[in-house]
Amino acid sequence: MNWFTNTLGTSVGKKLMMAVTGLCFCGFLTVHLIGNLTLYGGKNLFNAYAEHLHSLGPVITVAEWGLLTLAIIHILTGLTLFLGNLNARPERYAVNKSAGGRTLGSSTMPYTGILLLIFIVLHLVNFHFADRTYQTIYHIVSRVLSRPEYVFIYVAAVIIAAIHVSHGFWSAFQTLGANHPKYMPFIQGAGLSFSVIVGFGFGFIPVFIFSIAG
Amino acid sequence: MTTAKNISLTLKVWRQKGANVRGKLETYQAKDISTDMSFLEMIDVVNEKLTLDGQDPIAFDHDCREGICGMCGAVVNGRAHGPEKGTTLCQLHIRHFSDGDTVVIEPWRSRAFPVIKDLAVDRGALDKLIQSGGYISANTGGAPDANTILIPQEVAEKAMDAAACIGCGACVAACPNASAMLFVSAKVSQLALLPQGRPEAAQRALSMLRKMDELGFGACTNERECEAECPKEISISNIARLNREFFKAGFFSSVK
């Protein structure tokens, strides 16, 4: 192994990959959310937005493959770290109690992560791989989200994503070494705000579509 | 002023005869314990009775009993060194418990810290970490004059805060991932902050981190339990510094 893989292969190296890919996903979530807001503008605006995206052609293809690569790195590294960490404590404690460091987000990272993965597969099947020959993307969205069970799944997934991000965001900065007494409170605040924005921003969309599709 | 009184506790203590045998929680009564006693003195009382009864006393580590050596430690009701903040087990007093409480006492649990007996664990892994880079190399000879190297007060304070680590291992015990990042970060920071530590900083960060992985400690997921449990209240900002030192060493230094 050379110096590069040697460095990335350590526990902190793996965390570096988690942090960088995780922050990229935060960026993606932001763009995705802004795009999705066009749904509030109604059918034509949303279809026009989708149209515009597709007209970008190769840019979109590159972005998709990029996201897939990031996802593979994030998932495989995350699972490796998760299993390694389980292995680091073969005998568990009879009594577990937090001293106040852990949060809902931090203590559930691997689980929220796995649930998100399952959701993303479903989400891609629902919309990305849906047959668009005879229907516009808006039709697909409103058909899927006119079913209460899907509204429930989507809202739940968004809440899970918000919980994941509530720890992931500041944690990424800490891992990158960006813990500074002047900026850390801001970073933590930004992380929490971001997770709330993700939660409400994405969370209302299925409810909104359901209510107008109903 | 609180006046001492006596209380009784029900203890559930991890008993394990040796490294390779299965252990289990055993129940003992600690009767009429003065609230002025320390937690270890309470175990002493229980042990006296066990010895008189011809039973094996509970094995546990301790030395200074004044919170400075880092020898003591056990997980008490799920909390490393017990429920008080910034306190070692030897400095935890029975006045923080109530009459009739059930107290579960377990050893530090980590693959890197095998149980020797009962509550005593082998923390030799922390020594191996120090040997892998937690030092500076200095030539012998006349001691250099004081203040030939000027160190700003603020930097000296930070280094001293990191140097407060007594190597007890509570951070590992409290970490949901049994990671030793707080310990390693305290040692790396203490030296990296000072000019005397800079010459070997890159090698140190790389070696200590690789050693940590090799010894079977987990990876940090920024749960912050270590910082909350550390009896010396070492800050996780040291972990961020360790990461910076590690990235600098791994990606930008010529050290391999």
Ligand code: SF4
């Ligand atoms: S960092 Fe704190 S908890 Fe960890 S070994 Fe040092 S003193 Fe103990």
Ligand code: FES
């Ligand atoms: S016995 Fe020395 S710190 Fe507790």
